[in-house]
Amino acid sequence: MNRAEAQQRILDLSNQINYYNQRYYQDSVSEISDFAFDQLLHELIALETQFPELKADDSPSQRVGGTITKTFETVTHKYPMLSLGNTYSQEELIDFDTRIQKGLDGDSYEYISELKFDGVAISLTYDNRKLVRAVTRGDGTRGDNITANAKTIRSIPLKLPDNAYAGEFEVRGEVFMPRSVFDQINKEKEDIGEAPLANPRNAASGTLKMQDSSIVAQRKLDCYLYSFLCDEKLANTHEEALHLLEQWGFQVSPTYRKCADIQAVMQYISEWETKRLELPLDTDGIVIKINQYQQQEELGFTAKSPRWAISYKYKAQSASTRLNGITYQVGRTGAITPVAELAPVLLAGTTVKRASLHNANEIARLDLRIGDHVWVEKGGEIIPKVTGVDLSQRQADSQSFVFTKNCPVCGRELIRYDDEAVHYCPNHYHCAPQVRGRVIHFVSRRAMNIDSLGEETINTFFNEGFIRNISDIYSLEANSSQLIGVEIDSKEYTHTHNLFLSLTLPKTLFGILHPCKPKDKTTLKNITDHIIQPEDLKSAKEFIDFDFNQLKNSSSSIIDRLTSFQAFLTLFADTCEIQNEDDIPISITISFILNLSRIETETLLETSKGKRNIYHLLSELKNRDLSLYDKIQDALASNTAIKESIQKLKNTTLQKKSIEAIIGGIEASKQQSFDKVLFGLGIRHIGETSAKILAYHFKNIDNLINADWQTLEEVDGIGEIMAKSIQYYFNDDENIHIINELKRHNLKLEIDNASSSDLLESTKLSGLKILTSGTLQNFTREQFISVVEKNGGEYLKSVSKKLSFIVAGEDMGPTKRQKAIKDGIKIITESDFLKLLEN
Ligand SMILES: NC(=O)c1ccc[n+]([C@@H]2O[C@H](COP(=O)([O-])OP(=O)(O)OC[C@H]3O[C@@H](n4cnc5c(N)ncnc54)[C@H](O)[C@@H]3O)[C@@H](O)[C@H]2O)c1
Numbered sequence: 001m002n003r004a005e006a007q008q009r010i011l012d013l014s015n016q017i018n019y020y021n022q023r024y025y026q027d028s029v030s031e032i033s034d035f036a037f038d039q040l041l042h043e044l045i046a047l048e049t050q051f052p053e054l055k056a057d058d059s060p061s062q063r064v065g066g067t068i069t070k071t072f073e074t075v076t077h078k079y080p081m082l083s084l085g086n087t088y089s090q091e092e093l094i095d096f097d098t099r100i101q102k103g104l105d106g107d108s109y110e111y112i113s114e115l116k117f118d119g120v121a122i123s124l125t126y127d128n129r130k131l132v133r134a135v136t137r138g139d140g141t142r143g144d145n146i147t148a149n150a151k152t153i154r155s156i157p158l159k160l161p162d163n164a165y166a167g168e169f170e171v172r173g174e175v176f177m178p179r180s181v182f183d184q185i186n187k188e189k190e191d192i193g194e195a196p197l198a199n200p201r202n203a204a205s206g207t208l209k210m211q212d213s214s215i216v217a218q219r220k221l222d223c224y225l226y227s228f229l230c231d232e233k234l235a236n237t238h239e240e241a242l243h244l245l246e247q248w249g250f251q252v253s254p255t256y257r258k259c260a261d262i263q264a265v266m267q268y269i270s271e272w273e274t275k276r277l278e279l280p281l282d283t284d285g286i287v288i289k290i291n292q293y294q295q296q297e298e299l300g301f302t303a304k305s306p307r308w309a310i311s312y313k314y315k316a317q318s319a320s321t322r323l324n325g326i327t328y329q330v331g332r333t334g335a336i337t338p339v340a341e342l343a344p345v346l347l348a349g350t351t352v353k354r355a356s357l358h359n360a361n362e363i364a365r366l367d368l369r370i371g372d373h374v375w376v377e378k379g380g381e382i383i384p385k386v387t388g389v390d391l392s393q394r395q396a397d398s399q400s401f402v403f404t405k406n407c408p409v410c411g412r413e414l415i416r417y418d419d420e421a422v423h424y425c426p427n428h429y430h431c432a433p434q435v436r437g438r439v440i441h442f443v444s445r446r447a448m449n450i451d452s453l454g455e456e457t458i459n460t461f462f463n464e465g466f467i468r469n470i471s472d473i474y475s476l477e478a479n480s481s482q483l484i485g486v487e488i489d490s491k492e493y494t495h496t497h498n499l500f501l502s503l504t505l506p507k508t509l510f511g512i513l514h515p516c517k518p519k520d521k522t523t524l525k526n527i528t529d530h531i532i533q534p535e536d537l538k539s540a541k542e543f544i545d546f547d548f549n550q551l552k553n554s555s556s557s558i559i560d561r562l563t564s565f566q567a568f569l570t571l572f573a574d575t576c577e578i579q580n581e582d583d584i585p586i587s588i589t590i591s592f593i594l595n596l597s598r599i600e601t602e603t604l605l606e607t608s609k610g611k612r613n614i615y616h617l618l619s620e621l622k623n624r625d626l627s628l629y630d631k632i633q634d635a636l637a638s639n640t641a642i643k644e645s646i647q648k649l650k651n652t653t654l655q656k657k658s659i660e661a662i663i664g665g666i667e668a669s670k671q672q673s674f675d676k677v678l679f680g681l682g683i684r685h686i687g688e689t690s691a692k693i694l695a696y697h698f699k700n701i702d703n704l705i706n707a708d709w710q711t712l713e714e715v716d717g718i719g720e721i722m723a724k725s726i727q728y729y730f731n732d733d734e735n736i737h738i739i740n741e742l743k744r745h746n747l748k749l750e751i752d753n754a755s756s757s758d759l760l761e762s763t764k765l766s767g768l769k770i771l772t773s774g775t776l777q778n779f780t781r782e783q784f785i786s787v788v789e790k791n792g793g794e795y796l797k798s799v800s801k802k803l804s805f806i807v808a809g810e811d812m813g814p815t816k817r818q819k820a821i822k823d824g825i826k827i828i829t830e831s832d833f834l835k836l837l838e839n
């Protein structure tokens, strides 16, 4: 590259990096992976090293990526908050170690290794053992004052115990959203048809910058502290400082370790590579720091990062394979997710056939084309993703990929909401996957609580046409005789669904081995485990080729039966069903168990075409071949072992008992209160608490249906978006029809006075668990409890770690106070509490 080319490339790279920094730090959005981002930055640094005269003062290689905002007060950091150099390779770590050796002139040194928590950096200043300020990193020199938000984080102490240093000092750490909280929030968002949060880091970052601290409190952020800064010399090493923090009640992750040399660091790295996935939060690597403060000072800083520390980032495992096609999934919220259909490839121990592509932007950014060879990566998450294209293998005639304009299920034109990369099908109330999603939501525990009606059963009822929308659930009773024998199918119905009713290999083996009655169950388990475990032995085809002499420890009767089933299957091996599918046609299994002739098996195979369960298969046979039908019935009547074997195969079909349970659960749901029914309707943006507010305010469904826009918007806690969404819902004839059906089936569509005390006045305390101790000025104990509950909070009766905070009255009991401090529970005053209610 010559100088002019380098100049242009440096400009390009800087623009790109600045753009992604702006998206990442200001908007809390990652448009590209961290790895891809770091590669851009490394390329920039390499070019600037080669052409030092081209390095601009404001190059992103010289600055911390974030900035301050206008919405919070700006605070200048006492000690700058820098970035960290990073590396993805062990060679570069050795280089780092060599630089340290040189920098310290041969003195001996040791490292502290820590995990690199994937959250948002925070600086906390304490004085007089009280938290005085919490500030973001910002541009490294100045940050945002977010003290009010930080105070809602339970693991950040507001007041320190007496053994803590009383002068001014600063503690730094990482605010994060625990993965469990993240999953919970996304589940709730999905329930009410909102777009999910992208990942825990961006969720934590977005939350910290919110204006309304009561919402921040509901998001349940957490914090690990990892660094201590003070003008007074209270520690000589980083390790000593961590111990001080622990003694003063700060939450320090116990995962740090002192390492005598870089080899010990390597050991730490390999130990945590997989173990870190079990931690309650995301980590993206490790951080290595020189332990001695004196030596840290000698090594010093560059403009952007300390020379005495570096981060090592774990790289995801990757493999290359052919992109056969791109299909689309329509989610419950209508979100369209493109999926890469791949030539099967082995990655981190499992065969990968599909990978997520996120959205249209991602496909365009990668310039993916059908037929390309692509790189697939597996990080901490379960679903692998496509990270790049191997351009050297691209076909000359390949075509750019055009993202669909219409919903692949219902055909409606797709839309994009402001600022979102995802396409949505706006046909919220009529597009099948979305309707089905709302039925699942309707029966869920927090809505109608029909737990006898699981997700798989609902999917099946959809596929079979028993349910088309919410209100059809209440017509199931009238159709209950038709439900007997319906096979519960976890697969979603697709056009390529096997026309021959079939069973998975494990289930088939379970059925055919049943008459052997192996003495100990483990033998049976061993066989199925053995046959099922290897990836390549999941299909009937592979079963045919399997050598059963390998199963040395099994009894001979089992091996005999397996081998003869294998021989039987071989007779039909060329039927396309066995060639292509992972399952075995059920007619073949039944034939084998009943010892039928080849001709009879073929009749049975033919009869099972288009049937969806054993029950239907046998009743069809009655019309087609009565003698065969009778033969089967006789066999079933005379031999209980055979009968049981077939019964095992029928385990997943609906029987009388389970149907009764379903109908019973549906009947009981008619007692659910109005607000639960309202929540269950799945009106976009209407969550549990908004449903309570609406129920309380409007008293019955007709008042709500007839409410005009202004009336809706004036309700405390119902914003513009919700009001619009409510009107949109009730303007739909089919939704009105559903409501009328629910009325006809006597669901509760108005509040009954007995339960109206459960209803809400506001959501200001929603998600918070509260206790009070001592005498309050403004409330009796009973009044306090009722205020907490009316505003969405939960009152707990005793001090426990679950508490969000304690409201301390004048004479709070000393033992309660001590226990609260010990458990790190926040204590606030009555006036703090009133402020929370007012704002
Ligand atoms: N995907 C994108 O679009 C995009 C954009 C910008 C930045 N990024 C990512 O952010 C990184 C740069 O960001 P950065 O400068 O904020 O962070 P960094 O990776 O350079 O590391 C510094 C940060 O690590 C954190 N940290 C976590 N655990 C720590 C520990 N035990 N000790 C010390 N610090 C710890 C702190 O918040 C600290 O500020 C890039 O490498 C990239 O991966 C991604």
Ligand SMILES: [Zn+2]
Pocket (backbone or CB within 6 Å): 330, 407, 408, 409, 410, 411, 412, 425, 426, 427, 431, 432
């Ligand atoms: Zn659709």
